[in-house]
Amino acid sequence: MKSTLLICLIFFSTAVCAEEKQGQKNIYDDFRQSLKPTGESSVDERVTAIIKRHMANLLYPVDLSSFNTPDKDIKFRDLIKLLQKQMGVPETGTLTSDQFSRLLEASRDIDAPRILLPTGKIVSMNGDLLLAVGTGAMEDIANPFNKVRIVCVKSEGTCNMSEATFDLKTQLLDFYDAASYEIQTWTPNRVTAIREHPCGTAMMSVDVNSKTVAVVVTPHNDLKFCSDKPTGTWSLVDGFPVGWNIARDRQMKALELVYEPSRKLIRLLDPIEPIRSK
Numbered sequence: 001m002k003s004t005l006l007i008c009l010i011f012f013s014t015a016v017c018a019e020e021k022q023g024q025k026n027i028y029d030d031f032r033q034s035l036k037p038t039g040e041s042s043v044d045e046r047v048t049a050i051i052k053r054h055m056a057n058l059l060y061p062v063d064l065s066s067f068n069t070p071d072k073d074i075k076f077r078d079l080i081k082l083l084q085k086q087m088g089v090p091e092t093g094t095l096t097s098d099q100f101s102r103l104l105e106a107s108r109d110i111d112a113p114r115i116l117l118p119t120g121k122i123v124s125m126n127g128d129l130l131l132a133v134g135t136g137a138m139e140d141i142a143n144p145f146n147k148v149r150i151v152c153v154k155s156e157g158t159c160n161m162s163e164a165t166f167d168l169k170t171q172l173l174d175f176y177d178a179a180s181y182e183i184q185t186w187t188p189n190r191v192t193a194i195r196e197h198p199c200g201t202a203m204m205s206v207d208v209n210s211k212t213v214a215v216v217v218t219p220h221n222d223l224k225f226c227s228d229k230p231t232g233t234w235s236l237v238d239g240f241p242v243g244w245n246i247a248r249d250r251q252m253k254a255l256e257l258v259y260e261p262s263r264k265l266i267r268l269l270d271p272i273e274p275i276r277s278k
Contacts, residue, residue, distance in 0.1 A: 027051070027100040028069060044069050051095065052076075054107035055083065058254075059262035070094050086257050106257040109250035110266065115166065117147060117239030123211040128154030130191055132206060132213050135239030136163065138232050144168070145246065148236060150213065152191055152206070157183045159193040159204060168246065199226035212236070241272050 031047045041049075045067040052062040060079050070077035070093050077093035084091045087102060095103065121134030130152035135145075144165040152159035159181040165174045181193035181204050189209050195202040200219040206212075213236035220226055248269040258266055 024096045024098065027095045027097055030097045030100075041067075048076075051080075051100070051103070054103050055079065055259075057107040058083075058103075058110060058258045059265060060259040082259070083257065086260065103257065106254040109254040110258065112247040112250040112254070114244055114247045114269070115145060115168070116243045119238065119240040121211070121236055121238050123206065123208060123213060123236070125188070125191075125208045128186075130154075130159070130206060130208070132236055134213070134236040135242050136215075136234055137237045137242065138234050145243065147239065150204075150206070150236075152181075152183065152193065154183065154186050159183060159191070159206075161204075168250075244269065244272050 028044060028047050032043050035043045035046060037043050038046075048067040048069060052064060052067070055062050056064065060083065062076065062079060063073075066073060066076075068076070070080055080095060081091040081093050083103065084093075084095075084099065087099060089096075089099060117135060121132070123132045123134075124130070130150075132148075132150040134148060136148045144167050146163055146165040148161060148163050150159055150161045160178040161181065162178040163176045165176070166172070167174070179195060181195040181202070184192045184194055189207065191204075191206045191208075193204045195204070198220070200217050203216045203218075205214050205216075215234040217232050217234065248271060251266075251268050255263060255266060255268070
């Protein structure tokens, strides 16, 4: 038993170390394994071009007429050292795979596209039909970016909630099967419903007058295969500020890696009204 545990620990630590070493590899060595030279350019020239293109997007004064590696281009190496200084990592003059990933992300996010949803949300009732449309958020955070549609039918005794989510990193759009809630109470201004799940209970409350939707999720921690997340409250909010401020937050993070003397040239999105629960 002890020997088996030791083997597992060795395997786990080896896997972690291997992953860390992979992230610390020289980015040129990393690309040399996946790219092949062409008749017009070497792998090193193409990698330099990629790095310089992303650094140029962050306003570093890289020389785009030369594509030598940092060890053959002192000015290029010095600029990489400045970038590494702003990253808070050792200033070696050569990017690691992890550092290149951070550069790539900042280069993309400094011009983060605004993925916007229509302004406003809908919470309305017409007879025995209730409709609510908006973006789901917890503690003023909509993660992942989403669009939610809730339809409650009194005669059927159910509220069906369908959701579409968009992952900002992978750029993938997902649609989920409708989650069905059992209606508990129905008045002209308020509807409550419940959904039982092996790992938790969700209580939905829709207030037509205040146009609010809240879902309180209480987890069942007694089951080992369920997560131990605490009770959380999910609210329906206006999706427009969500998309706008997500883009601005990405810009703010990317700004940390912009060439410092040129940061004043970057125009950031202005903040708008934060997400409200009402």
